[in-house]
Amino acid sequence: MAKDNNYISTSSEWTFETIEKYNTEIARIAKEKFKLDTYPNQIEMIRSDQMMDAYASVGMPVFYNHWSYGKHFVNVEQNYSRGRMGLAYEIVINSDPCIAYLMEENTMTMQALVIAHACYGHNSFFKGNYLFRSWTDAEAIIDYLVFARNFISECEERHGAEEVEALLDSCHALMNYGVDRYHRPSPISAEAEKLQQEEREEYIQQHLNDLWRTLPTQEVKDEEIDKQKFPQESQENILYFFEKNSPSLKSWQREIVRIVRKIAQYFYPQRQTQVMNEGWATFWHYTLLNEMYDEGLVNDGFMMEFLTSHSNVVMQPEFDSPYYSGINPYALGFAMMRDIRRICENPDEEDKRWFPDIAGSDWLTTMDYVMRNFRDESYILQFMSPKIMRDFHFFALQDDDRQSAIDVTAIHNDEGYRLLRETLSQQYNLSSNEPDIQVESVNVRGDRSLTLYHHMHERKPLNNDCYEMLRHIHRLWGYDVHLHSVEPDGRRVRSYHLQGDEVEG
Amino acid sequence: MAYIVDRRLNSKNKSLVNRQRFLKRYHKQIREAVSDAVRNRNITDMEQGDSITIPKRDVSEPNFRNGQGGKREIVHPGNKEFVQGDRIQRPPSGSGGGSGSGEASDSGEGMDDFVFQISQSEFLDYLFEDLALPNMIKRQLNGSDAFESKRAGFSEVGNPNQVNIVRTMRSAQARRMALSGKSRRRKREVIALLQEMPEDDIERLELEEELVRLNRRLGAVPFLDEFDLKYNLQVKVPKPSPKAVMFCVMDVSGSMTADIKETAKRFFFLLYLFLQKNYEKIEVVFIRHHTQAQEVDEETFFYSRETGGTVVSSALKLMGEIIADRYSPNEWNIYCAQASDGDNWQEDNERCQKALVNAILPMVQYFTYIEIGGREPQGLWHLYESLVSDFADRFAIQRVRDNAEIYPVFRELFRKTMEVE
Numbered sequence: 001m002a003k004d005n006n007y008i009s010t011s012s013e014w015t016f017e018t019i020e021k022y023n024t025e026i027a028r029i030a031k032e033k034f035k036l037d038t039y040p041n042q043i044e045m046i047r048s049d050q051m052m053d054a055y056a057s058v059g060m061p062v063f064y065n066h067w068s069y070g071k072h073f074v075n076v077e078q079n080y081s082r083g084r085m086g087l088a089y090e091i092v093i094n095s096d097p098c099i100a101y102l103m104e105e106n107t108m109t110m111q112a113l114v115i116a117h118a119c120y121g122h123n124s125f126f127k128g129n130y131l132f133r134s135w136t137d138a139e140a141i142i143d144y145l146v147f148a149r150n151f152i153s154e155c156e157e158r159h160g161a162e163e164v165e166a167l168l169d170s171c172h173a174l175m176n177y178g179v180d181r182y183h184r185p186s187p188i189s190a191e192a193e194k195l196q197q198e199e200r201e202e203y204i205q206q207h208l209n210d211l212w213r214t215l216p217t218q219e220v221k222d223e224e225i226d227k228q229k230f231p232q233e234s235q236e237n238i239l240y241f242f243e244k245n246s247p248s249l250k251s252w253q254r255e256i257v258r259i260v261r262k263i264a265q266y267f268y269p270q271r272q273t274q275v276m277n278e279g280w281a282t283f284w285h286y287t288l289l290n291e292m293y294d295e296g297l298v299n300d301g302f303m304m305e306f307l308t309s310h311s312n313v314v315m316q317p318e319f320d321s322p323y324y325s326g327i328n329p330y331a332l333g334f335a336m337m338r339d340i341r342r343i344c345e346n347p348d349e350e351d352k353r354w355f356p357d358i359a360g361s362d363w364l365t366t367m368d369y370v371m372r373n374f375r376d377e378s379y380i381l382q383f384m385s386p387k388i389m390r391d392f393h394f395f396a397l398q399d400d401d402r403q404s405a406i407d408v409t410a411i412h413n414d415e416g417y418r419l420l421r422e423t424l425s426q427q428y429n430l431s432s433n434e435p436d437i438q439v440e441s442v443n444v445r446g447d448r449s450l451t452l453y454h455h456m457h458e459r460k461p462l463n464n465d466c467y468e469m470l471r472h473i474h475r476l477w478g479y480d481v482h483l484h485s486v487e488p489d490g491r492r493v494r495s496y497h498l499q500g501d502e503v504e505g
Numbered sequence: 506m507a508y509i510v511d512r513r514l515n516s517k518n519k520s521l522v523n524r525q526r527f528l529k530r531y532h533k534q535i536r537e538a539v540s541d542a543v544r545n546r547n548i549t550d551m552e553q554g555d556s557i558t559i560p561k562r563d564v565s566e567p568n569f570r571n572g573q574g575g576k577r578e579i580v581h582p583g584n585k586e587f588v589q590g591d592r593i594q595r596p597p598s599g600s601g602g603g604s605g606s607g608e609a610s611d612s613g614e615g616m617d618d619f620v621f622q623i624s625q626s627e628f629l630d631y632l633f634e635d636l637a638l639p640n641m642i643k644r645q646l647n648g649s650d651a652f653e654s655k656r657a658g659f660s661e662v663g664n665p666n667q668v669n670i671v672r673t674m675r676s677a678q679a680r681r682m683a684l685s686g687k688s689r690r691r692k693r694e695v696i697a698l699l700q701e702m703p704e705d706d707i708e709r710l711e712l713e714e715e716l717v718r719l720n721r722r723l724g725a726v727p728f729l730d731e732f733d734l735k736y737n738l739q740v741k742v743p744k745p746s747p748k749a750v751m752f753c754v755m756d757v758s759g760s761m762t763a764d765i766k767e768t769a770k771r772f773f774f775l776l777y778l779f780l781q782k783n784y785e786k787i788e789v790v791f792i793r794h795h796t797q798a799q800e801v802d803e804e805t806f807f808y809s810r811e812t813g814g815t816v817v818s819s820a821l822k823l824m825g826e827i828i829a830d831r832y833s834p835n836e837w838n839i840y841c842a843q844a845s846d847g848d849n850w851q852e853d854n855e856r857c858q859k860a861l862v863n864a865i866l867p868m869v870q871y872f873t874y875i876e877i878g879g880r881e882p883q884g885l886w887h888l889y890e891s892l893v894s895d896f897a898d899r900f901a902i903q904r905v906r907d908n909a910e911i912y913p914v915f916r917e918l919f920r921k922t923m924e925v926e
Contacts, residue, residue: 044510046515057523119507407590413589416589423580461573
């Protein structure tokens with residue numbers, strides 16, 4: 001080997017200088033060679049106990065206090081100290097600048113991998129993907145969290161920590177029902193939030209008074225209102241509905257509902273793009289570090305270590321393995337990203353048949369397009385090639401409680417590809433995995449009771465949590481709550497009621 | 506373009522508040538787990554922190570989820586022999602087949618417990634919550650070993666590192682003013698005279714000479730002199746160091762079985778931990794007795810086998826001697842825990858009473874007696890019972906049937922309400 005090599009480092013110990021050098025080189029390759037567009041990076045070195053802290057607060061640098069984060073923390077602490085789990089090498093936050101936490105325990109190679117993965121992979125995904133662009137405001141999130149934390153701790157001082165905790169419990173329970181699936185939310189900004197907060201309080205209270213007016217001004221109009229259903233259309237964003245319409249919440253409580261809802265919305269894109277996001281980041285750390293090797297910036301030892309941890313990350317145990325816990329998003333995402341590049345660069349006959357649009361196109365442009373415009377569900381539906389299904393040996397099962405046995409509906413062969421792909425894509429469709437529960441109506445003129453419909457999907461019932469959930473809904477609504485499980489044909493299969501303090505179902 | 510920030514020096518325990526809230530919320534469950542642990546644990550690891558186990562259902566956060574039933578489709582990797590149209594018999598217990606979604610345990614009853622660690626001090630806090638040591642702790646000044654430095658004004662002598670700059674400079678300035686005041690005044694006068702005086706005056710020469718003299722004198726006053734130096738004065742104050750001695754008194758006569766000894770040991774150990782929480786320094790004296798009493802080491806105390814009759818007063822007498830000899834009640838907080846099955850010679854009871862009332866009870870902070878075993882109260886119990894009312898502030902007796910009762914009984918003995926604080 002030539003003595004005058006260009007290796008950035010040869011030791012496994014990292015220093016701030018070497019990290020800086022690696023970052024400079026990775027940034028150069030990412031920007032100039034592969035045209036990745038990223039937010040500026042802020043790389044923070046932390047200890048492992050700080051990583052556990054970060055875990056406990058959903059990875060965010062500031063967060064309001066709640067017992068459930070403490071629960072999460074003691075759980076992580078227990079598992080980590082008993083060697084039952086390792087901590088992530090990094091956490092990256094969708095913010096501008098993009099904050100990435102690196103653990104000090106990592107070796108130099110791992111730090112380089114993590115920088116490539118988080119600071120250029122995830123970062124460019126956050127900046128480019130349409131869901132993140134339209135749902136989150138990277139610039140404002142940290143400020144907003146500061147606002148949220150201050151507001152909530154103020155409420156704790158004024159109204160007591162227990163009352164705030166109970167309210168947060170209820171909001172957290174409904175967090176998944178606090179997102180607009182179809183409307184684009186307005187961007188959140190801490191300053192504007194603060195300014196608007198009081199106005200909003202006033203407006204909502206007035207608005208509410210109108211809705212819940214007990215003294216009708218004109219008898220005639222009153223009858224008209226009687227006939228009108230409220231809400232006119234069913235509402236899928238339950239927290240939003242409560243924030244705006246609950247008759248029992250005080251204005252500070254509405255604000256807390258709003259905070260939880262906003263944060264749920266901020267995380268919603270991450271839940272929808274797990275496979276893509278991890279696949280994209282993994283693809284880029286793989287590509288960037290290989291490029292560094294080709295340029296002679298890193299040595300063989302570096303590559304050996306890198307490839308070992310890389311292959312651990314993208315390992316997919318088979319369904320009958322004791323380590324199997326579902327499809328590994330890193331494995332599937334990475335394999336598909338590489339496959340798209342392959343289809344662009346070296347398409348075979350099958351690819352040309354399946355992907356006439358992208359076969360033979362410029363891979364950088366195509367991948368950029370894919371990254372920007374899809375989420376897991378559509379990404380799989382559009383871009384999973386037969387080759388991937390063969391490589392993973394995918395097969396689809398149908399488990400119908402009316403059948404005595406489980407059916408194998410499709411496997412990785414010509415007849416099965418399309419069905420397999422559709423089934424897998426549905427598996428990543430959040431709205432078909434979570435029960436579809438919407439606010440159906442409110443008895444405005446009567447007992448103010450709230451009626452929710454659970455629109456059943458494939459006859460799947462609700463699990464037992466729903467009794468507890470009714471109590472949480474009741475806490476936010478303040479009056480009786482009815483929940484009906486409804487078949488697509490409108491038949492009520494099961495009903496749950498919470499009247500006073502009694503739950504029946 | 507990229508900032509690299511070293512956050513490793515940031516404070517730890519960012520999650521402390523959340524952790525506290527979690528502990529507070531599950532206070533009841535944790536207390537139960539702690540008292541279970543006391544019941545089941547070996548004594549030697551009693552004082553470790555502990556894994557606390559809470560049923561997962563108690564700590565779960567509810568969510569709307571799909572329950573079992575209905576139709577679901579799922580894709581798995583790693584097909585080996587399946588072909589389209591194969592039918593697989595459902596695994597017997599409900600959820601198996603479609604468990605890939607990772608939700609399988611959600612509806613099952615056999616959920617894992619939620620396990621987490623608490624530290625030793627937290628463990629002890631839970632263990633001794635709402636308990637207090639009766640009687641004031643004596644904080645005795647005892648000669649040599651603990652001192653505290655305290656500021657005690659200023660001094661003319663001291664170490665250079667203790668120089669008080671402000672004081673020193675202030676005193677230097679005062680000295681300079683005092684020593685040079687007259688000369689400076691005269692100097693001002695001389696200068697004024699010289700200015701008014703015509704150039705050719707004869708007295709001028711004289712005045713100029715005086716000015717030179719005055720300047721020399723002023724220059725001789727030092728800016729800082731040795732006796733200006735002022736030092737911060739630190740004095741050593743003896744620090745009250747609370748000390749406690751704990752007497753473990755146990756009957757090792759033939760009637761004490763290994764089980765009873767084990768129970769007694771648990772009781773002694775709990776008391777030891779409790780004292781440890783309150784005192785910095787604890788000594789333990791083990792006294793065992795049958796017809797004769799002996800001071801022994803821990804190992805012998807718990808594990809050696811002896812048989813014989815029972816003369817309780819021998820132990821009390823020995824204890825009284827040891828107190829007089831080594832543990833002056835002025836200096837030491839004295840606690841005593843006596844465990845016995847209650848057997849004693851009838852004739853000995855009177856001697857016991859005398860020893861207790863005259864020599865022991867006036868000296869001690871607290872004397873606890875537990876009678877172990879499921880039998881009717883024995884002779885010693887009746888004797889002690891009659892003494893309780895006279896020494897209610899420092900004497901307590903309880904009966905214990907087995908290990909499981911130790912902790913509740915311990916709590917009973919040290920319940921906070923009996924404290925006057």
